[in-house]
Amino acid sequence: MRIDILTLFPDMLTGPLDASIVGRARESGLLEVHVHDIRDWTRDKHNKVDDRPFGGGPGMVMMCQPLHDAVLAVEDKDPRRTHRMLLSPQGRRLTQDHVESLARQERLLLIAGHYEGIDERVIDALEPEEVSIGDYVLSGGELPALVLVDTIARLLPGALGHDDSAAEDSFSITDDDGTPLLDTPHYTRPRVWDNREVPEVLLSGDHGAIATWRREQQRQRTQQRRPDLREDPKD
Numbered sequence: 001m002r003i004d005i006l007t008l009f010p011d012m013l014t015g016p017l018d019a020s021i022v023g024r025a026r027e028s029g030l031l032e033v034h035v036h037d038i039r040d041w042t043r044d045k046h047n048k049v050d051d052r053p054f055g056g057g058p059g060m061v062m063m064c065q066p067l068h069d070a071v072l073a074v075e076d077k078d079p080r081r082t083h084r085m086l087l088s089p090q091g092r093r094l095t096q097d098h099v100e101s102l103a104r105q106e107r108l109l110l111i112a113g114h115y116e117g118i119d120e121r122v123i124d125a126l127e128p129e130e131v132s133i134g135d136y137v138l139s140g141g142e143l144p145a146l147v148l149v150d151t152i153a154r155l156l157p158g159a160l161g162h163d164d165s166a167a168e169d170s171f172s173i174t175d176d177d178g179t180p181l182l183d184t185p186h187y188t189r190p191r192v193w194d195n196r197e198v199p200e201v202l203l204s205g206d207h208g209a210i211a212t213w214r215r216e217q218q219r220q221r222t223q224q225r226r227p228d229l230r231e232d233p234k235d
């Protein structure tokens with residue numbers, strides 16, 4: 001899979017893309033990620049990529065031309081069809097279901113906005129899918145783009161140690177009726193820490209009893225912490 005990220009702040013992305021699961025997926029060739037500086041496509045003699053908003057108001061707005069040219073040029077670098085995405089607090093809120101469908105794409109192009117946002121006309125022209133990582137506002141789309149890359153990378157077959165371990169995570173685990181569940185609590189050595197003991201069943205070696213206990217924990221946690229998952233499984 002190939003992911004291209006278009007940004008005005010490429011330095012914000014380099015470290016995280018080289019580390020951990022994303023870094024390993026890139027090294028092993030499972031995932032190709034390319035970061036592009038939108039400023040490289042400006043035709044302004046002062047390298048301008050943003051300007052003051054028409055109608056007044058605070059902040060700056062990213063201009064149409066550099067972003068538009070950048071998208072077309074980057075798309076031309078590879079024959080695979082791109083699915084264009086814009087990180088935006090006004091987009092559809094990201095869910096695990098959505099990430100799973102994105103992980104099946106051959107190629108994604110992620111646009112990170114900055115400042116007050118992007119001139120609406122270039123969004124209309126490019127028609128990206130708009131995605132939000134939550135109901136709060138960040139300074140730019142770089143961290144949301146990293147969130148997207150990370151969530152996708154760990155779903156690529158072979159990216160995690162065990163192929164099915166992503167299926168054991170919150171939201172991917174489902175109850176018998178298809179409701180997404182939160183993960184069970186986890187414990188490791190020592191058996192007693194700070195006078196707190198590991199639940200006895202996990203030390204029993206009885207795999208059936210352990211599976212039953214874990215399923216019960218998942219149900220209880222989901223009920224206590226995210227009852228909305230049962231009410232509206234797709235939200």
Ligand SMILES: C[S@@+](CC[C@H](N)C(=O)[O-])C[C@H]1O[C@@H](n2cnc3c(N)ncnc32)[C@H](O)[C@@H]1O
Nearest residue numbers: 087088089113116132133137138139140141144
């Ligand atoms: C300061 S924000 C602009 C917010 C915009 N004025 C609004 O109120 O909708 C700058 C950029 O950060 C990114 N961004 C901010 N919050 C985000 C979120 N929750 N999810 C995805 N991207 C976000 C977007 O790319 C956005 O263009």
